[in-house]
Amino acid sequence: MQDLLTIYLDRLHQGESETFQGPLDPSFLECKETELCFDAPVEIEGKAYIANDHLVISAHAKTTAKMPCIICNEMIFVPIEVTHFYHTKALEDCSSSTYHFAPALRDQILLELPRYVECEGGCKERDSVKRFIKNSSSEKEDTHFPFSGLEQLENLGD
Ligand SMILES: [Zn+2]
Structure with a gap:
């Protein structure tokens, strides 16, 4: 064929x-x-x-x-x-x-x-993966926290 x-x-x-x-x-x-x-x-x-x-x-x-x-x-x-x-x-x-x-x-x-x-x-496995992604993104938010703190200070200065 x-x-x-x-x-x-x-x-x-x-x-x-x-x-x-x-x-x-x-x-x-x-x-x-x-x-x-x-x-x-x-x-x-x-x-x-x-x-x-x-x-x-x-x-x-x-x-x-x-x-x-x-x-x-x-x-x-x-x-x-x-x-x-x-x-x-x-x-x-x-x-x-x-x-x-x-x-x-x-x-x-x-x-x-x-x-x-x-x-x-x-995928039915998506939920377990999502949980993992959620955890890693909240860690990311923690590392950004100092910057948002700075922003607040600048706003106070105005
Ligand atoms: Zn699958």
Whole structure:
């Protein structure tokens, strides 16, 4: 099924376009890590054509990534969608009669990833983290106290 990511240039004629559609094995994304994992197939549909001396590939792709919640570290499903994948390649730079656009699509999919994710509807562990943040911010207030005291003195001077 990875064949969808290969464009056969010798079958493409000027002015004609070749359409492709289907699920792709997510292995081309090369992400099987603890912080980022793709298990679900990548649904893709698009077309390839030759315009002047360039190969043009335009497509729409979506899949689901798995990333850990920033708060509790639980793996959650994150829908990823590339609505306008548009890739061009000069024909003179294509060294063979096939062009494999997996690396370009991979880059685009990875760009769509959010920087961080949280459990849907708010992480249930958020409260315990909030308590921790609250404590550290009240310490911060203590360190600022001498300055607010100075301000009061200045006001008294006026
Ligand atoms: Zn969570």
